[in-house]
Amino acid sequence: MTATTQTEPKIRVDHLVKQYGGRVVLNDVSFDVRPGEIVSIVGPSGCGKTTLLRCVVGLMRPTEGTVYISGKPVSEPPEGVAMVFQHFGLFPWKTVSANIAYGLTAQGISRKEAAPRVSELVRLVGLEGFEKSYPYQLSGGMQQRAGLARALAVSPGVLVMDEPFAALDAQTRDVLQLELLRIWQGLDAAMLFVTHSIDEAVLMGDRVVILRGSPSTIFDIVDVGIPGPRTRAVVDSDRFRSARDYVWSAVMQDELAALAKPAASQTASLSPEAPTQH
Amino acid sequence: MSADAPDIRAEARQVRQAGAGTRAIPAERSGKGRGPARKDADSARVEGRVSPWQATALRVGAGIVLLAIWQVGAELFAPSYIATPIGAIGAIPGVLGDSSFWSSTGATLLAIVEGLAIAVVAGTIIGLAMGRLPDLNRILGMYVGAFYAIPLIAIVPLITVWFGYTPQARLAMIVLEAVLPIIYNVAEGSRQVSSVYLDVTRIHHVPWWRVWGGVVFPNATPYVLAGIDLALGRAVIGAVVAEYVTAINGLGYYIIFNVRSFPENQGVVALVVIVLFALAVRALVNLTVARVMPWYRPAKEA
Amino acid sequence: MSAVAGTPQRQPGRVRVRALAGYAFGLVLGAVVWQVVGYSTPQQVFVPLTTTLQRLGQLISSGELGSALWTSFQSYLVGLALALVVGAFAGILLARRRLLRVAFEPYVIALYATPMVGIIPFLLALLGFAFWPKVVVIFLFAFFPVLLNTQRGAQSIPPELLDVARVYRTKELGIWRHVIIPYTLPFLMTGVRQSLARGLVGMIASDFFLSADGLGSLLITSSERFDTAAMLAITLVITAIGLALIGIGRFLESRFARWRTA
Numbered sequence: 001m002t003a004t005t006q007t008e009p010k011i012r013v014d015h016l017v018k019q020y021g022g023r024v025v026l027n028d029v030s031f032d033v034r035p036g037e038i039v040s041i042v043g044p045s046g047c048g049k050t051t052l053l054r055c056v057v058g059l060m061r062p063t064e065g066t067v068y069i070s071g072k073p074v075s076e077p078p079e080g081v082a083m084v085f086q087h088f089g090l091f092p093w094k095t096v097s098a099n100i101a102y103g104l105t106a107q108g109i110s111r112k113e114a115a116p117r118v119s120e121l122v123r124l125v126g127l128e129g130f131e132k133s134y135p136y137q138l139s140g141g142m143q144q145r146a147g148l149a150r151a152l153a154v155s156p157g158v159l160v161m162d163e164p165f166a167a168l169d170a171q172t173r174d175v176l177q178l179e180l181l182r183i184w185q186g187l188d189a190a191m192l193f194v195t196h197s198i199d200e201a202v203l204m205g206d207r208v209v210i211l212r213g214s215p216s217t218i219f220d221i222v223d224v225g226i227p228g229p230r231t232r233a234v235v236d237s238d239r240f241r242s243a244r245d246y247v248w249s250a251v252m253q254d255e256l257a258a259l260a261k262p263a264a265s266q267t268a269s270l271s272p273e274a275p276t277q278h
Numbered sequence: 279m280s281a282d283a284p285d286i287r288a289e290a291r292q293v294r295q296a297g298a299g300t301r302a303i304p305a306e307r308s309g310k311g312r313g314p315a316r317k318d319a320d321s322a323r324v325e326g327r328v329s330p331w332q333a334t335a336l337r338v339g340a341g342i343v344l345l346a347i348w349q350v351g352a353e354l355f356a357p358s359y360i361a362t363p364i365g366a367i368g369a370i371p372g373v374l375g376d377s378s379f380w381s382s383t384g385a386t387l388l389a390i391v392e393g394l395a396i397a398v399v400a401g402t403i404i405g406l407a408m409g410r411l412p413d414l415n416r417i418l419g420m421y422v423g424a425f426y427a428i429p430l431i432a433i434v435p436l437i438t439v440w441f442g443y444t445p446q447a448r449l450a451m452i453v454l455e456a457v458l459p460i461i462y463n464v465a466e467g468s469r470q471v472s473s474v475y476l477d478v479t480r481i482h483h484v485p486w487w488r489v490w491g492g493v494v495f496p497n498a499t500p501y502v503l504a505g506i507d508l509a510l511g512r513a514v515i516g517a518v519v520a521e522y523v524t525a526i527n528g529l530g531y532y533i534i535f536n537v538r539s540f541p542e543n544q545g546v547v548a549l550v551v552i553v554l555f556a557l558a559v560r561a562l563v564n565l566t567v568a569r570v571m572p573w574y575r576p577a578k579e580a
Numbered sequence: 581m582s583a584v585a586g587t588p589q590r591q592p593g594r595v596r597v598r599a600l601a602g603y604a605f606g607l608v609l610g611a612v613v614w615q616v617v618g619y620s621t622p623q624q625v626f627v628p629l630t631t632t633l634q635r636l637g638q639l640i641s642s643g644e645l646g647s648a649l650w651t652s653f654q655s656y657l658v659g660l661a662l663a664l665v666v667g668a669f670a671g672i673l674l675a676r677r678r679l680l681r682v683a684f685e686p687y688v689i690a691l692y693a694t695p696m697v698g699i700i701p702f703l704l705a706l707l708g709f710a711f712w713p714k715v716v717v718i719f720l721f722a723f724f725p726v727l728l729n730t731q732r733g734a735q736s737i738p739p740e741l742l743d744v745a746r747v748y749r750t751k752e753l754g755i756w757r758h759v760i761i762p763y764t765l766p767f768l769m770t771g772v773r774q775s776l777a778r779g780l781v782g783m784i785a786s787d788f789f790l791s792a793d794g795l796g797s798l799l800i801t802s803s804e805r806f807d808t809a810a811m812l813a814i815t816l817v818i819t820a821i822g823l824a825l826i827g828i829g830r831f832l833e834s835r836f837a838r839w840r841t842a
Contacts, residue, residue, distance in 0.1 A: 057747055058747075059743055059746060059747065076749075077746055077747045077748070077749050079749070081747070082747070082748070083743075083744075083747045085740055085743070085744065087740055089740045089741060089743065089744040091741060091744075091758065091759070091762065092839045093762040093763075093839040094762075102744075102748060102758070103748045105758075106745070106748045106749065106750040106751075106754050106758065107748075107749065134839055135839075136839065154748070328678065328679070328682050332682075333682050336679060336682050336683035337682070337683055337684075337685075337686055339683065340683035340684050340687065341687065344687060356706060357706075360702075360705070360706055361702060412599075412602075413598075413602050416599060416602030416603050416606060417602055417603075417605060417606035417609060418606070419606075420603065420606055420607070421606070421610065423823075424819050424822075424823065426822075426826075427777075427819055427822030427823045427825075427826055428815065428818050428819045428822045429780050429781035429783075429784045429785070429818070429822065431697070431781060431784050431785050431788065432784045432796065432799060432814075432815060432818045433815065434788075435799050435800055435802070435803035435811055436803075436808075436811055436812070436815065438803065439624065439625065439803060439806070439808060439811070440625060511693070511695075514695060515695040515697055518695055518697055518698055519697050519785075522697070522700070522701070522789070523788070530698075533698065533701055534701050537701040537702055537704075537705050542702060542705060545701065545702065546702070549694075549698045549699070552695070552698060553690070553693060553694050553695075553698075556693065557693060
């Protein structure tokens with residue numbers, strides 16, 4: 001194994017193919033994520049974004065192709081990888097602290113040993129005062145903060161986000177997006193961010209992977225090209241808008257094509273080429 | 279209800295939700311090994327779907343294993359009069375040809391039907407009254423609850439004191455067992471008539487008997503059916519228990535007689551008949567409901 | 581409910597008083613009916629409440645009731661404990677092993693639907709009059725609710741939680757400790773609640789048929805001696821036990837379901 005250098009990608013997806021139920025869901029997907037980089041993955045609903053993510057973290061094995069994390073092939077969830085889940089994934093019977101500590105306690109570290117790290121993270125995500133609360137007592141946004149804290153507790157080299165803000169209301173989502181970007185400044189990891197929101201993908205990502213088709217393939221990888229820390233103001237910049245428009249038309253192309261078909265034929269309500277992803 | 283019977287309430291809910299299903303049990307109905315909905319059928323632990331053929335093969339296999347354990351265990355460790363699967367199957371023709379078996383079966387089934395009928399009528403009336411009259415609900419509710427708490431088998435000796443060792447004792451037991459879930463469910467059903475319906479009747483000045491017949495009763499019907507479903511199982515138990523204790527002519531007595539005088543296999547056949555009967559009637563009820571009341575949908579949990 | 585528009589809501593205080601009055605009235609009414617029926621029927625058929633309570637006192641002071649309770653409860657507790665352990669284990673096993681579940685599910689359902697009371701004569705013939713046959717009967721009564729509820733719980737674990745455990749590289753034992761058992765516990769408690777009641781039925785039934793010195797047997801011997809007062813007294817005791825078990829069951833169920841609120 002060669003030692004990883006600064007230019008060595010943290011995550012490498014190499015010609016990944018995933019098939020199940022007799023259907024090819026992902027076909028020949030390849031991309032890299034470099035250390036310190038955020039890569040967004042976006043695509044129409046049901047295009048296999050989550051499947052791709054699960055293959056990357058080792059929850060699923062690809063039919064063909066390999067995922068490498070820090071140069072090593074992935075077959076089981078490897079060390080140094082943490083994930084934030086769409087529906088938060090907090091254990092309802094554990095307190096917020098116990099949940100945040102979980103990544104550590106699952107490895108045999110005692111609650112006492114983990115306590116300082118937990119308090120540090122509680123402060124970082126802004127959950128002071130709720131250490132002993134239970135998930136059902138928290139709002140969605142707060143639960144996801146806890147989910148994020150749990151992921152950060154293991155000091156991951158790779159952070160994987162599975163539509164983390166999709167289950168939240170719009171305002172909470174906006175707040176947490178910026179919170180995440182702020183927290184990100186102090187980290188040295190690679191982040192893979194899956195979302196179905198195009199705006200979010202362009203806001204969060206240094207690069208955006210566009211998945212499309214049936215089976216899904218990479219249509220393009222867009223370099224958003226906005227240097228420096230992202231803030232709310234970024235949304236108004238020309239660079240952002242042009243990137244977003246490009247991604248938007250790329251993702252929506254098939255849907256738009258279906259809508260644009262002439263209304264002459266009454267029965268053709270669905271274009272036969274429209275991607276029918278379950 | 280002041281004295282709650284949470285067990286029966288949960289059961290009743292499950293029965294109502296099972297709706298047109300043939301059984302009401304707190305577990306999955308389909309035996310296909312349906313796990314929690316998985317977004318991906320593939321995971322590190324390979325868990326594919328089990329095909330219907332595989333499922334049948336597995337079940338038959340499991341059944342053979344169980345019966346084999348029973349058979350071998352009985353031959354090796356138990357006295358020769360113990361029932362065995364082979365013996366029980368062999369006893370079937372004899373039992374079916376035995377006229378005393380059929381007269382016993384008839385007696386028991388008749389008693390169950392009779393008892394259920396009484397229980398349904400009485401239970402529905404009492405339940406409706408309790409449901410709509412909160413005062414009555416409080417007064418009677420605690421006694422219904424108390425009867426729920428006690429294993430009714432403990433009442434059998436008292437029943438024999440009052441009715442003697444007669445078919446009336448068995449009938450009383452059946453009625454008692456069956457009437458409780460009906461009262462409970464009907465009360466709950468008639469209590470929960472949606473106020474929207476009642477508002478409609480008030481606006482249109484609908485006479486009270488129309489309200490009862492046209493709104494309260496149809497609303498309560500799913501609950502009545504849930505009650506009947508439970509009552510059926512309990513009625514069978516009541517009949518069997520009463521017959522075990524009173525030794526009057528019936529399937530229960532048939533079982534005891536055969537077991538005590540050692541041809542146990544006959545007893546096993548009779549027991550199986552009882553269970554099959556209960557299941558068959560339940561299925562029949564569900565079928566009838568589906569035909570006669572197509573609008574019936576299982577009530578949702580509040 | 582007044583039909584007159586604009587009538588203010590009944591004050592909550594008044595509703596409560598009326599409710600309490602209803603319960604009190606119900607109790608008093610029951611007691612009065614008991615007395616009246618007791619006095620107006622022959623002693624063999626029914627006795628007044630006062631006589632019943634007197635007889636109950638006698639049974640307690642003579643120690644008959646105490647020893648009968650003790651004998652019955654020994655088998656009850658053992659049978660119940662076995663049912664809980666075996667049932668919980670089997671439930672989780674069936675939930676985690678698809679093949680086993682598919683194979684055995686119809687038999688489990690069939691046995692659950694079988695009135696266990698029916699099996700008692702066979703057990704009597706096989707095992708005779710003793711402690712262990714009673715335990716077996718109680719076990720059979722109490723086993724299935726535990727099995728089915730635990731299975732249902734273990735099977736309904738949200739896949740996301742299992743994903744979380746796997747992503748953070750939890751070992752098999754850790755998955756049990758951190759996910760499966762905590763999630764399944766409330767379901768187990770529902771099963772326990774149902775088992776407590778069913779086990780009681782099994783206890784009385786086994787007393788009737790398999791024993792000479794339990795609570796149920798005391799009931800039978802009283803009936804043979806035409807001691808109706810004693811029968812009623814024992815029935816009261818059993819009712820009280822039944823109600824207590826329901827209370828315990830509900831307490832356990834809600835205590836362990838706390839995190840399921842909202």
